[in-house]
Amino acid sequence: MSAYETIYTIVRQIPRGQVATYGQIADLANLPGRARFVGYALFRVAPDSDIPWHRVINAKGEISESPVRYGSDHLQRVLLEEEGIQFNPQGKINLRQYRWKVESL
DNA sequence: GCCATGACGGAGC
DNA sequence: TGCTCCGCCATGG
16 A cells, blocks of 8 residues: 555544544545645645545644645635634644544554 | 655754 | 745656
């Protein structure tokens, strides 16, 4: 299984109403320190896939904004709110409350 | 084949 | 608390 497929498989396992960080996904995919790789992988597959990419955020608990995303970051926030995840006035998520707790690999 | 870049993370100041 | 710098490596020109 390629590293990409491993990443996708892990992201698909994130429960509804919870989130995971790029670093966390990278660690689970046996790619420690390669959080950027995770972001890159998700960007390539997001538009037309069944992967819940919106449940993956950065270590600060924020939705990563980037010029290449145009407005999809706003969509991500909407999707998360639909799942019951609340945002701070600063647009941040309380990771202590919503972070995905992995029980098995 | 080399160079610049990027959905990031963590340490340092 | 917040900003800056460095490491990491696949991808595109």
